[in-house]
Amino acid sequence: MLIGSEADGAPAAAAPAPAMPLQTFVNHLEQERAASSDGLRSWRSGEEMELSAIGILGDAVAPRRTLGEALRLFARGFPVLQSNSRISLEVIGDEAHVCYRVLDPRIWPRRADAELTLGLIRGICDRYAVPNSAIQDLCFEHQSDRDLRVLAHHLGRTPRFGQDENRIVFSARVLANTLRAEAGGDDVMTLSKRLDEALTELRRQTPVAQRVHELILAQMERGLVNQCHIAAQLGMSERSLRRALAAEGQPFHEILEECRRVHGFALLVRSDRLFGEIALLLGYSDQTAFSRAFSRWYGASPRELRKMGAEEVSVIR
Structure with a gap:
């Protein structure tokens, strides 16, 4: 994870926090999940996360006018947030598929990470007034190990487990939904430029x-x-x-x-x-x-x- 010091509440002038190895991050989430009796803990952590908490990527995504713009930018800029992972958005017929994968198969299990990330994507959708009824499918790589009724009741749809990838599918029509409230702060172009610069620097360093x-x-x-x-x-x-x-x-x-x-x-x-x-x-x-x-x-x-x-x-x- 590449979350800077500002995301952790440190002063803006402080030195950026060092990147946390993805293996360490995933293990930490898994331990928290195992220790909690709340079947929605990981999902809600993502769903309720403020975009400002994920740094430059969240700042660039937050003011996008439509959900389609926001999700495409989120997928393109995801490497600045988390390495060795991939987010994709694909429109197939009248369905929009948002998929998430940790590329390194050695990082396993990763139940909490998948739930957190798909929850974050659902949280982005909520900013554009996407109802639960628009969700047509929800898939996870991992096998079910919790009472499904909690998440199924929360979303109005029972997830499928043991799938090839983590995926949330919803009606493609909602990609045109516009932001609930006008975002303040820097203009869209400035924020997008900062994200592009961060991606360029990341490629240079990798x-x-x-x-x-x-x-x-x-x-x-x-x-x-x-x-x-x-x-x-x-x-x-x-x-x-x-x-x-x-x-x-x-x-x-x-x-x-x-x-x-x-x-x-x-x-x-x-x-x-x-x-x-x-x-x-x-x-x-x-x-x-x-x-x-x-x-x-x-x-x-x-x-x-x-x-x-x-x-x-x-x-x-």
């Missing part, structure tokens, strides 16, 4: 290898992980990308292999997908190549890994 790693994890299941495609997304030629990664001592094939290892392990132990399907999702030519790679990495076959998966907490080794 190692190329880390950016490649996140892009691969974000798109692996869509088959868009070849070096040419990743280079294009970074605005680089393949040759420039190879040079940059060589300078950091992390060639593309090693990053790709690591992403296959951690993402493949998560698919094995947290889903019931067929081994052949997982092999294709990871970009292997056939199931045999996939099995050989995982046997080499873990000293056990994919079938054996799946059997022992219930006892695994993390793929960090």
